[in-house]
Amino acid sequence: MSSPLVARHSWFEATARSRVAGLLDAGSFQEILPPAESQPSPHLASLDLPGAFDDGVVIGCGQLSGKAVFVAAQEGQFMGGAVGEIHGAKIVGLLRRAALEKPAAVLFLVDSGGVRLHEANAGLIAISEIMRAVLDARAAGVPVLALVGGSCGAFGGMGIVAKLCSAIIISEEGRLALSGPEVIETVAGVEEFDSKDRALVWRVTGGKHRYLMGDCAVLVEDDIPAFRAGASEFLAKWQEPAPSVANLRVTQQILENRLAAYASYRDGLQVWAALGVAEPEAVPLLDRDSLVALKEGLPT
Amino acid sequence: METLDFRFDSAPVSRAADPALCGVVGSGNLEILVQSGDLPNACQVRIKTAARGFGDTWRAVLDAFATTHPAGGTRIAINDMGATPAVVTLRLAQALAEYQGGAQ
Numbered sequence: 001m002s003s004p005l006v007a008r009h010s011w012f013e014a015t016a017r018s019r020v021a022g023l024l025d026a027g028s029f030q031e032i033l034p035p036a037e038s039q040p041s042p043h044l045a046s047l048d049l050p051g052a053f054d055d056g057v058v059i060g061c062g063q064l065s066g067k068a069v070f071v072a073a074q075e076g077q078f079m080g081g082a083v084g085e086i087h088g089a090k091i092v093g094l095l096r097r098a099a100l101e102k103p104a105a106v107l108f109l110v111d112s113g114g115v116r117l118h119e120a121n122a123g124l125i126a127i128s129e130i131m132r133a134v135l136d137a138r139a140a141g142v143p144v145l146a147l148v149g150g151s152c153g154a155f156g157g158m159g160i161v162a163k164l165c166s167a168i169i170i171s172e173e174g175r176l177a178l179s180g181p182e183v184i185e186t187v188a189g190v191e192e193f194d195s196k197d198r199a200l201v202w203r204v205t206g207g208k209h210r211y212l213m214g215d216c217a218v219l220v221e222d223d224i225p226a227f228r229a230g231a232s233e234f235l236a237k238w239q240e241p242a243p244s245v246a247n248l249r250v251t252q253q254i255l256e257n258r259l260a261a262y263a264s265y266r267d268g269l270q271v272w273a274a275l276g277v278a279e280p281e282a283v284p285l286l287d288r289d290s291l292v293a294l295k296e297g298l299p300t
Numbered sequence: 301m302e303t304l305d306f307r308f309d310s311a312p313v314s315r316a317a318d319p320a321l322c323g324v325v326g327s328g329n330l331e332i333l334v335q336s337g338d339l340p341n342a343c344q345v346r347i348k349t350a351a352r353g354f355g356d357t358w359r360a361v362l363d364a365f366a367t368t369h370p371a372g373g374t375r376i377a378i379n380d381m382g383a384t385p386a387v388v389t390l391r392l393a394q395a396l397a398e399y400q401g402g403a404q
Contacts, residue, residue: 015324017321034319034321035319035321035331035333036319036321036333036335040379045301048301049301049350050301050325050348050349050350050379050380050381051325051348051379052324052325052331052379053321053331053333053377053379056325075324077324077325077326077327077329078324078325078326079325
């Protein structure tokens with residue numbers, strides 16, 4: 001990595017609150033429903049489990065490089081960042097307010113395994129409401145930027161939500177997929193996917209793979225200032241496109257082409273070779289800048 | 301889960317950031333919310349903990365904290381996911397420092 005360990009403020013290791021504090025302009029964050037005013041989950045209490053005052057998500061308003069933004073940050077350390085009823089309602093409320101007030105962007109700091117299974121249908125409904133609210137905010141012209149680099153990645157329903165956002169900024173440590181590795185192994189067996197093979201997990205779901213595949217717009221170092229710079233630079237040149245069926249058809253065709261080209265492959269290594277990477281086995285060891293240069297040199 | 305309520309005598313503390321939050325409800329960790337209370341010479345604590353049967357340990361850790369730190373006039377709410385006494389003591393000191401206006 002290019003910066004020395006001591007000088008880095010790891011996004012992966014940080015709590016949701018310290019990510020927000022380091023991401024926004026210093027002192028600009030104003031929390032909505034702070035811990036003393038919000039309510040821990042009644043569903044967890046009825047299962048005899050301790051809740052968190054903020055139900056695992058921090059929401060509010062602030063500034064990024066002088067522009068007004070809204071922020072939602074999931075806390076991966078609490079219940080795997082999973083979405084329960086209150087957690088989801090806070091995010092939905094923020095996104096709906098964004099559609100009305102039109103800040104420069106909503107920054108969505110995703111760190112979640114998906115639905116909070118303890119809350120069953122309430123969690124599932126919450127995720128679907130988040131999906132609709134993301135699309136409504138975008139339709140109102142407000143970009144929603146997903147920032148993925150936490151220990152829980154973006155999986156399950158939150159993997160879908162991340163892909164519904166305008167764009168994703170990810171670090172090498174970040175992961176993005178639908179079913180998590182353990183889920184796939186449980187359902188389809190260890191021959192299908194060995195979730196204990198961490199290197200394989202990252203070659204299939206990790207930030208570098210997602211960036212090479214074009215699933216994520218920006219790859220940054222695992223560093224809070226790097227996420228800040230990445231988000232700020234991305235938004236400076238981003239114009240939220242008007243939603244159109246034609247664009248959806250183009251995206252659908254790209255996905256179908258991808259499926260046809262790579263569906264039989266078992267590992268990121270095979271996909272990278274097919275993308276034209278000369279030495280796919282070297283990819284996991286490349287630093288961020290080298291990987292970005294590699295992607296820019298790939299045939300399109 | 302077990303809910304525990306305690307009250308300790310403690311010297312009054314000056315407050316700058318009210319409320320103050322510290323920690324996360326993760327495995328082996330806890331979150332502590334410090335708010336101003338009604339009794340200037342006492343610290344009221346409510347704990348919700350995933351680990352049952354540790355009331356005596358909580359009492360001992362909190363009593364030592366209220367004796368060695370000025371924590372009077374506060375109401376402390378804790379959500380615990382099995383933090384050890386050492387972690388609890390550290391987080392209490394962090395939360396109180398935050399409440400008094402110091403950085404964590």
